[in-house]
Amino acid sequence: MSPSKADWQNLDEYLNVFAQITRNFMADLDERPVGQITPQLAKLPVSLQGEGFHQALAYLCDHIIPQLSASRGPRYWGFVTGGATPVATFADWLVSTFDQNLSFDGDSVACEVERHTIRWLCEMFDLPETFNGIITTGATASNFLGALCARQFAGEQQGIDVAKQGAYQLEVEIFATTPHASMIKSLGMAGLGQQSVTRVNAKPDSEAIDVQHLAELLEASQKPAKIIIASTATVTLTDFDDLQAISQLAQQHNAWLHVDAAFGLFARLLDDEKKRNLVDGIELADSITLDSHKWLNVPYESGVFLTRHLDKLFASCNVPAPYLASNHEAPSFLALGIENSRRFRALPVWFTLLAYGKQGIASWINQSVNLAQQLAQKIDASAEYELVHPCQLNVVLFRPACDNLQLDIANQKTAEYLKAINLDGRLFLSPGRWQGKNIIRMALSNWETDQLDIDIAIQCLQDIAKQLN
Numbered sequence: 001m002s003p004s005k006a007d008w009q010n011l012d013e014y015l016n017v018f019a020q021i022t023r024n025f026m027a028d029l030d031e032r033p034v035g036q037i038t039p040q041l042a043k044l045p046v047s048l049q050g051e052g053f054h055q056a057l058a059y060l061c062d063h064i065i066p067q068l069s070a071s072r073g074p075r076y077w078g079f080v081t082g083g084a085t086p087v088a089t090f091a092d093w094l095v096s097t098f099d100q101n102l103s104f105d106g107d108s109v110a111c112e113v114e115r116h117t118i119r120w121l122c123e124m125f126d127l128p129e130t131f132n133g134i135i136t137t138g139a140t141a142s143n144f145l146g147a148l149c150a151r152q153f154a155g156e157q158q159g160i161d162v163a164k165q166g167a168y169q170l171e172v173e174i175f176a177t178t179p180h181a182s183m184i185k186s187l188g189m190a191g192l193g194q195q196s197v198t199r200v201n202a203k204p205d206s207e208a209i210d211v212q213h214l215a216e217l218l219e220a221s222q223k224p225a226k227i228i229i230a231s232t233a234t235v236t237l238t239d240f241d242d243l244q245a246i247s248q249l250a251q252q253h254n255a256w257l258h259v260d261a262a263f264g265l266f267a268r269l270l271d272d273e274k275k276r277n278l279v280d281g282i283e284l285a286d287s288i289t290l291d292s293h294k295w296l297n298v299p300y301e302s303g304v305f306l307t308r309h310l311d312k313l314f315a316s317c318n319v320p321a322p323y324l325a326s327n328h329e330a331p332s333f334l335a336l337g338i339e340n341s342r343r344f345r346a347l348p349v350w351f352t353l354l355a356y357g358k359q360g361i362a363s364w365i366n367q368s369v370n371l372a373q374q375l376a377q378k379i380d381a382s383a384e385y386e387l388v389h390p391c392q393l394n395v396v397l398f399r400p401a402c403d404n405l406q407l408d409i410a411n412q413k414t415a416e417y418l419k420a421i422n423l424d425g426r427l428f429l430s431p432g433r434w435q436g437k438n439i440i441r442m443a444l445s446n447w448e449t450d451q452l453d454i455d456i457a458i459q460c461l462q463d464i465a466k467q468l469n
């Protein structure tokens, strides 16, 4: 079977089937196990002649859809997972309809939409106009761009254009306390080395940088170039680094400051002034990572990379080629990012910002934090579970009650509970580790999570405790 233009005569049928599948998927979301823990898929040989739309559709409906997770639903609390709001979902459908390529300007308005989106995001998060950037596939890609810019900056201090000449002669020291795994991955991919980080002590009972120790390490460093990686909400404790103090040190030592604010930047939208102020100083960073498919609740894949030094991004990603030239005064996106050809993934973000506005978005950010606090209090008050750390933002850290149990036995008990909770199907949670303890993480970042979900979660935890005791 090969496609033919006449297939578009079936457009109405495709749209009807699409609407039906979408309606069914949304309607079943609450009954669907939140996570599919043991999916199975028969290995088929590649089809030679093609099975045609109806056969492929039947296979999709019989074997794939029933085994998908309800990760877009309100009780998928593993990792840091957003859902997708109705308007973001709608805009994302249209991305395929329009199928634009946002490499460079010259054939449509789409790149301009991405620039407006970046500007709106900066405005919403109170970041100065000196920041610019690009929509990425997620926080990992943004952290990678951060590593590339920092590497380019370090090279310039030593007369090396790293993008052109390579990183093998580069001398640089990288300082971090609790970098996200994706940051470590990015350092490896950027040729700086996954194991190259000088670990700065954390503050007591915290994952945040001990600024005094950082100051000492910077002072003692013999390397001609320095990079500091900070966090605006670490993935386990959701700790915020003191960016005012750290940016001062960065300035003093001519170091690049990259801040992974994948979900923590959203704290700028909270009603609680104390929590809002935790983000203070981020405007002094050289580069920032932000994720839209987390708390902004747009569909995967959507992240943002922001920097005050677009020239470093351009130097890292641009390759002159006559057929890629553009007349637009702003640099082409293909010269600012990983991909040359790029999806119109700005559209769901643009649509979200326009349709819901800062206040609409802030409403679900506040709701996540309030519900997480409530969940933490209920767990703290229960006999069967213990809170491992006070809930500081949208993440609840707990384990089954382990009084007097040896660490390895407590860890095993925690792993068993997590497995049983995820097999139950009402919740999907992920593991974590804090001070040598296995812990269970619940991260609330879905716009749809409400009081009923908290009640279901508490009931689920009680049922599991009964089942395992």
Ligand SMILES: Cc1ncc(COP(=O)(O)O)c(C=O)c1O
Binding pocket: 079, 080, 137, 138, 139, 140, 141, 180, 182, 183, 233, 234, 235, 260, 261, 262, 263, 291, 303
């Ligand atoms: C702080 C932080 N940085 C980076 C990432 C990686 O994000 P992504 O999976 O979107 O690449 C995460 C994901 O949880 C995160 O929490």
